[in-house]
Amino acid sequence: MNSNLIARMKTEKYDNVHFFHDDEQDLTAVVAIHSTKFGPAIGGARFKEYENNDSAITDVLNLAQGMTYKAIIHDLPHGGAKAVIIKNRNNIDRTAFFSKYAEFVDSLQGKYITAEDSGTLNSDMHIIKKRTPYVLGTGLGSPSPSTALGIKQAIVAALETYLNKDLSSSTIAIQGIGNVGEELCKLLTNQGAQVIISDINASKVAEVSKKYGAKAVSPEEIIGQTCDLFAPCALGGSINIRSLDILKAKIICGGANNQVYTPDLYDILHERKILYVPDYLANGGGLIKVAGEYANEPEKKIREKVENIYYKTQEIILQSLKQDCSANDIANKLVIARLTNKN
Ligand code: NAD
Numbered sequence: 001m002n003s004n005l006i007a008r009m010k011t012e013k014y015d016n017v018h019f020f021h022d023d024e025q026d027l028t029a030v031v032a033i034h035s036t037k038f039g040p041a042i043g044g045a046r047f048k049e050y051e052n053n054d055s056a057i058t059d060v061l062n063l064a065q066g067m068t069y070k071a072i073i074h075d076l077p078h079g080g081a082k083a084v085i086i087k088n089r090n091n092i093d094r095t096a097f098f099s100k101y102a103e104f105v106d107s108l109q110g111k112y113i114t115a116e117d118s119g120t121l122n123s124d125m126h127i128i129k130k131r132t133p134y135v136l137g138t139g140l141g142s143p144s145p146s147t148a149l150g151i152k153q154a155i156v157a158a159l160e161t162y163l164n165k166d167l168s169s170s171t172i173a174i175q176g177i178g179n180v181g182e183e184l185c186k187l188l189t190n191q192g193a194q195v196i197i198s199d200i201n202a203s204k205v206a207e208v209s210k211k212y213g214a215k216a217v218s219p220e221e222i223i224g225q226t227c228d229l230f231a232p233c234a235l236g237g238s239i240n241i242r243s244l245d246i247l248k249a250k251i252i253c254g255g256a257n258n259q260v261y262t263p264d265l266y267d268i269l270h271e272r273k274i275l276y277v278p279d280y281l282a283n284g285g286g287l288i289k290v291a292g293e294y295a296n297e298p299e300k301k302i303r304e305k306v307e308n309i310y311y312k313t314q315e316i317i318l319q320s321l322k323q324d325c326s327a328n329d330i331a332n333k334l335v336i337a338r339l340t341n342k343n
Helices: 002-011 053-073 094-107 122-129 144-163 179-190 202-212 241-246 264-271 285-294 299-307 309-323 327-340
Strands: 016-022 027-035 041-048 079-086 112-116 171-175 194-198 229-232
Touching (some): 053 079, 053 285, 144 229, 171 179, 299 309
């Protein structure tokens, strides 16, 4: 991986990558800063187990680049970065552990601003805030509800523009009902959509299914459900060659980052006339919220920006239909043009 890391830093133009370790807390973290061209880089801290160190480094590099794309597509004055904290054991003292992580973040002097992500809690952000100002999510709370609202807006735009349907006539399958997936289930069922859910946590599935009247299926069954739209809201890579062969939905639009396992699948999706709404377009609501907190914007203004994801998604899908290419291509071109523009 070492040479791979250096090669990727060169070809994909990462600003810098930082490695941290503390023996006492058994804490290993990697912070990848992809770009600070448009401002300080914001990105969540993911705390999870990894098969090996290489997969943690690959994850943080992919996620950091995705954050740059997300900030640009949503016109935010920020760059992209991400932190991965490798989970070595379950029994940690969260105060001591995240206080040490805060020292790492502080040492980057504001080039990287941390936030909540999969595996970290809003209460962890409050612990971090005691040691460094470079953390978001303590003022306006968790970004997850805004992420879910933005995905709902993208879903409505995709259903209307691509299938000429609205929520009340649609069936949506959600994979993963954690912070984002559960809130999304609530928003969709409130507007009359039929929702099918799955999670590896069976008791959570039973609880959410009862609360919102969603149909529950097993994790293995969710991708093959007859539905209009598949919303991946667990972890990345769920769109792969095997899952594509059983997918029945005509649209993919969800919250997980890096949903498509390998880049060649974007063309296959387009050939099969499956609309893939780019993850960084649909799931930008949380970043919009924490960027709004950073800029001291009123909550009403932040919500309007999140709701605007509807119009951005609609515009990108219309362009893709006009140019007969994927929505992913259109969005990527917009981002790369801004990233490579000298001004
Ligand atoms: P979370 O950890 O709260 O929820 C993820 C859920 O997915 C968990 O309930 C987990 O049990 C479930 N899961 C894991 N593997 C699964 C599988 N194979 N099948 C079904 N369910 C499975 O995370 P979250 O905050 O809800 O985020 C979900 C995804 O959205 C993540 O990929 C995250 O990076 C991305 N995302 C989150 C935010 C945010 O604001 N929270 C913002 C942007 C992107």
